[in-house]
Amino acid sequence: MIKLLTDEQLVIQLNESNKRAFGEIYDRYWYKLFCIAYHQIGTREEAEELVHDLFESLWNRRDQSNIRHLSSYLVLSMKHLITNFIKSKITWRKYKEHILLQKMQEASITDNDVEFTDLSQALDAALKKLPEKTSKIFQLSRFENQSVKDIAKELNLSEKAVEYHITRSLKILKDHLWIYHTPN
Template sequence: MSSESEHIDQELIRQMAAGSEAAFGKLFQRYWEKLYITAGRKLGDTSLGKEVVHDVFLDLWRRRETLAITNLPAYLGKALHYRIINKMVGKKDTFFFDVLENPGASLYAADQALLEKDFTALLSSWIAALPERRREIFVRYYFQHLTTQEIASQLDISQKTVQNQLSIAVQFLRAHFGHLLPVLLLAATISHHK
């Protein structure tokens, strides 16, 4: 990015911090399209992409008085990255559930839906607590459905490192949640028969 563009960004950030909606609008116009294209591509859903970009800019406006941004494109890129991960973790991805478990058809579909919602909430908390690189690998593999080779190439690390990080994450997941699924299913069955 040119120094002139950086200077414009810094001036608009200063004005926005002082409450200028016009400056905020100019920043939005400068960056929304690139962020929208990135989000839509990574999420595979343009309406979700639009929602995520809206959230990034809404957060920027809300925190305008306390933020110290030196490189706006980098800041927006990182903010978008985390919003995308949260969106992927927050939505139920059937591919991921198929990989983790295949319980067959449930006679108690409503109970099953509630259990999956509870499980998703627990899983989301767990994923958020992973070290950043491990979380990135985990999300790309299970939610973006990339191969270990693709992830290694994107992150500029070895395929073996990707496989090791996935293995550690899955072992931890099994250790902490493996016992939980049967208990939740049993509790749901018992409460259903009461």
């Protein structure tokens, strides 16, 4: 008997909390709403969930709704749910991308720290292999930024001797630290 009712009559009975009227609305419109959602979302499970959410909302707000055209109301409600669903997916994806980017940056910083530590240790080891005077001249030149003239004066050497020690230390360090060389 309920199947013979018009949409308007079903809405009136729905407002009166008639579960059979709700069931008839569900039977009439479930597939249409599912097709709309599935076409927009692309997954069966999510489309079914949206249809379920729409009918749950329809039942929960049955006494508050002022529905004039049931079919139009349901289709517009579904489109509204789909829009919100897509927005939430976009927001969630942006959030996940942000977290992923943050983790990549943290990993990069950690990798850089490890590489710097490794390079520092390798440099210290290589400097220990240099003769004491050559190592001292290299450190004054490169780490303390002293000029060849100042180093020569401080160590009582000729400028040529200081240049020789710097050149020699650079060659030895280059040979020992070749693994850290980048083509840049």
